[in-house]
Amino acid sequence: MSGRDGQGEIVVAAARGDATAATILAALRRRGRASRLVDEATLARAVLEHRPASGAPGRGTQALPGDRLQLPDGGVVGPGTGLLVWRLDTFPLAAVSAGHREYADAEAFAAGLSWLTGLGDKVLNPPDPFGLAGPRVDLLRLAQLCEQAGVATAPFELCTNQAAARPGPTGRAWVWQPPGLPDPTQRWTPHPAGPPLPRPVLRTAAVQPAEPVLVLDARVVGTAAVPGEALVALAAAAGLRCAEVSTGTTADGRPVVTAVSPVPGLRAAGQFPAFVSYLERRADRTIEEAAA
Amino acid sequence: MIVIIGTPAEDPVRRLVDAARAEGVEALVLDETAAADWNLRVGSGPEGRYARLAGADGEVDLAGATGLYLRLTAPGRTGPVPDPLEQDRHDAAIALAAGWADVAAMRVANRPRAMASNGSKPYQAALIRSFGLAVPPTLVTNDPAAVQGFWDQHGRLVYKSASGVRSIVHELTPARGADLARVRHLPTQFQRLLEGTNVRVHVVGAAVFACEIGAATIDYRYREGGEAATMRAVELPPAVAERCVAVAAALDLPFAGIDLLRDDDGNWWCFEVNPSPAYSCFEEPTGLPIAAALARWLAGEGE
Numbered sequence: 001m002s003g004r005d006g007q008g009e010i011v012v013a014a015a016r017g018d019a020t021a022a023t024i025l026a027a028l029r030r031r032g033r034a035s036r037l038v039d040e041a042t043l044a045r046a047v048l049e050h051r052p053a054s055g056a057p058g059r060g061t062q063a064l065p066g067d068r069l070q071l072p073d074g075g076v077v078g079p080g081t082g083l084l085v086w087r088l089d090t091f092p093l094a095a096v097s098a099g100h101r102e103y104a105d106a107e108a109f110a111a112g113l114s115w116l117t118g119l120g121d122k123v124l125n126p127p128d129p130f131g132l133a134g135p136r137v138d139l140l141r142l143a144q145l146c147e148q149a150g151v152a153t154a155p156f157e158l159c160t161n162q163a164a165a166r167p168g169p170t171g172r173a174w175v176w177q178p179p180g181l182p183d184p185t186q187r188w189t190p191h192p193a194g195p196p197l198p199r200p201v202l203r204t205a206a207v208q209p210a211e212p213v214l215v216l217d218a219r220v221v222g223t224a225a226v227p228g229e230a231l232v233a234l235a236a237a238a239g240l241r242c243a244e245v246s247t248g249t250t251a252d253g254r255p256v257v258t259a260v261s262p263v264p265g266l267r268a269a270g271q272f273p274a275f276v277s278y279l280e281r282r283a284d285r286t287i288e289e290a291a292a
Numbered sequence: 293m294i295v296i297i298g299t300p301a302e303d304p305v306r307r308l309v310d311a312a313r314a315e316g317v318e319a320l321v322l323d324e325t326a327a328a329d330w331n332l333r334v335g336s337g338p339e340g341r342y343a344r345l346a347g348a349d350g351e352v353d354l355a356g357a358t359g360l361y362l363r364l365t366a367p368g369r370t371g372p373v374p375d376p377l378e379q380d381r382h383d384a385a386i387a388l389a390a391g392w393a394d395v396a397a398m399r400v401a402n403r404p405r406a407m408a409s410n411g412s413k414p415y416q417a418a419l420i421r422s423f424g425l426a427v428p429p430t431l432v433t434n435d436p437a438a439v440q441g442f443w444d445q446h447g448r449l450v451y452k453s454a455s456g457v458r459s460i461v462h463e464l465t466p467a468r469g470a471d472l473a474r475v476r477h478l479p480t481q482f483q484r485l486l487e488g489t490n491v492r493v494h495v496v497g498a499a500v501f502a503c504e505i506g507a508a509t510i511d512y513r514y515r516e517g518g519e520a521a522t523m524r525a526v527e528l529p530p531a532v533a534e535r536c537v538a539v540a541a542a543l544d545l546p547f548a549g550i551d552l553l554r555d556d557d558g559n560w561w562c563f564e565v566n567p568s569p570a571y572s573c574f575e576e577p578t579g580l581p582i583a584a585a586l587a588r589w590l591a592g593e594g595e
Binding site for chain 2: 117118139160
């Protein structure tokens with residue numbers, strides 16, 4: 001299944017401290033699957049040759065022949081790869097001084113987004129401009145996607161000025177840390193006691209959380225407060241083939257979705273083996289398609 | 293009513309405000325420079341999603357507008373800032389307005405999520421190609437040898453930023469080529485140099501406004517010591533105009549500034565689709581009624 005230049009490998013791109021990534025790789029190796037970790041230090045020494053789809057109009061965004069990321073040990077991530085699991089927010093290929101860091105990061109991200117897109121189905125989740133690992137879903141977007149999928153979210157209100165925020169009997173407030181809309185997968189800082197201040201605030205209904213479930217294409221692994229078909233529809237609406245969906249129940253007993261993440265933590269029972277099997281199936285399929 | 297979010301003194305915003313007035317379209321302007329003072333509430337509850345702006349005269353339901361024009365330019369701040377929370381409120385207000393623009397059930401020019409495709413030029417170019425316009429052969433690399441091979445293949449190349457950060461497009465000349473080893477520090481975008489006539493196309497819904505640009509430099513935005521670019525309104529061939537509308541729609545950019553080039557063989561190429569076009573630079577010298585079309589589109593007229 002694997003040649004010496006990385007043909008057919010499952011590649012996991014993750015931070016060195018990503019314990020979930022390390023466990024995924026260990027499980028793949030136990031199963032005898034050719035796989036490798038690509039961390040920031042490796043990527044910093046990698047050589048990219050990216051030939052995005054160009055020329056006359058044509059279908060798809062698949063990169064042109066010759067597209068490859070050459071790793072320092074001679075391995076290659078490219079069209080011959082079985083599957084690429086990208087768990088990083090960045091594309092750390094820039095080696096520049098601090099003074100040019102902001103520009104270099106933007107350039108490297110742009111290159112990475114284009115390169116990952118050009119790999120098509122060989123990437124676990126399609127990247128998008130808001131996340132190389134897959135689309136990140138903020139609270140407002142989550143509410144929109146849930147509406148499309150026919151599931152509920154917990155009521156929330158974002159206010160630019162806490163002093164003007166409406167009081168609410170079920171509201172529980174967190175300080176909203178700008179800039180940017182809150183990512184529901186983040187932990188929010190509890191609101192400090194004291195009088196309202198003219199600062200931004202997020203108020204949301206209290207939710208009793210359930211264990212996150214894993215959506216893998218049309219399959220749901222785990223038990224959620226929300227029907228499985230709706231979660232599959234939600235992940236698809238978010239543009240994710242693989243998603244971790246957090247759900248819970250409000251104080252009045254309503255099942256709600258609280259977050260969708262493209263980077264699963266795989267904390268719940270049974271999710272880990274299902275996820276690793278899914279990676280293998282996906283990789284097998286891309287290898288078969290390449291051979292056909 | 294339409295909502296305009298931006299800096300009122302900036303030309304594209306000013307022209308739209310004037311055009312809306314002339315067209316009899318009511319416009320609510322949210323001044324980006326005063327975002328720290330906005331009292332904006334956006335949320336989701338049993339009544340659905342909502343956005344409300346509190347002011348001296350009460351609360352305005354922004355969701356009741358027919359259209360939203362968003363042109364955030366992050367103007368510089370001047371003077372002392374006595375309130376330490378002002379920056380927080382400013383950032384929050386901008387993020388909240390942009391987040392709402394993404395999900396607002398109305399015409400939006402343009403939604404930030406769609407605008408973000410322009411944050412990676414090669415990514416956007418691949419989409420443009422898949423939606424019907426040719427794009428120049430491109431290489432993104434940090435390998436000097438790959439650049440040399442691409443250069444040998446195409447004869448003349450330009451290099452430019454791959455991200456949304458603005459940079460001047462330069463030709464890769466032999467003198468600059470001597471520094472090619474520096475590419476190793478950062479993946480850089482190279483493209484085959486195309487020669488011909490630049491044409492800027494503004495799409496507003498299904499309406500198309502094109503102007504031809506005469507320039508002595510590769511990047512007509514910069515004179516580089518030469519003559520300023522000249523512009524004149526032109527009609528596009530219908531098939532090209534249709535493709536421009538189709539590409540803008542597929543990118544979810546109903547208001548778009550499309551950079552085309554008609555090469556010496558008559559082929560049409562697309563460099564990029566600008567999601568927040570500074571259309572005033574093209575409207576002023578050509579008289580193309582872009583602002584008026586945008587005001588009418590935001591008010592619900594046409595496709």
